[in-house]
Amino acid sequence: MSKTAKINNEDKLFKKALEVGSQIAKMQGYKLFDKNTSQPNKVMAVYLFLVEVRQITPLPADKTDGKNIKKRLALWIHSALPDDDPLK
Numbered sequence: 001m002s003k004t005a006k007i008n009n010e011d012k013l014f015k016k017a018l019e020v021g022s023q024i025a026k027m028q029g030y031k032l033f034d035k036n037t038s039q040p041n042k043v044m045a046v047y048l049f050l051v052e053v054r055q056i057t058p059l060p061a062d063k064t065d066g067k068n069i070k071k072r073l074a075l076w077i078h079s080a081l082p083d084d085d086p087l088k
Helices: 008-028 039-052 066-079
Strands: none
Touching: 008 039, 008 066, 039 066
16 A cells, blocks of 8 residues: 555544554553543554554654544554455
C-alpha cells in the first residue's frame, strides 16, 4: 500500500484499532484509561502503548497529531487483520 493511498473504512479500522489496542493492554495488565477519559486521551494512550510494545513505529515528533495518529492506528490494524476480514 502506498503512503498516499486512501484506506477504505479508515474510521471503522481506527475504532477497531482502539478496541484491539486497549484489549492487548488489558491482557498485559495495563489500564490505559477509564470510562471518564476523553477520546483524544484514549487515542494517545493506545498509540503510546503500541509504540512502547513495538507494535507500531512512532511518528516523528512534529507529526504527532490526531489525524496522523488515527491513520497510523488504522494502518496497523489493517495490516494485522486477516485477508478475509470485511474491514479490509
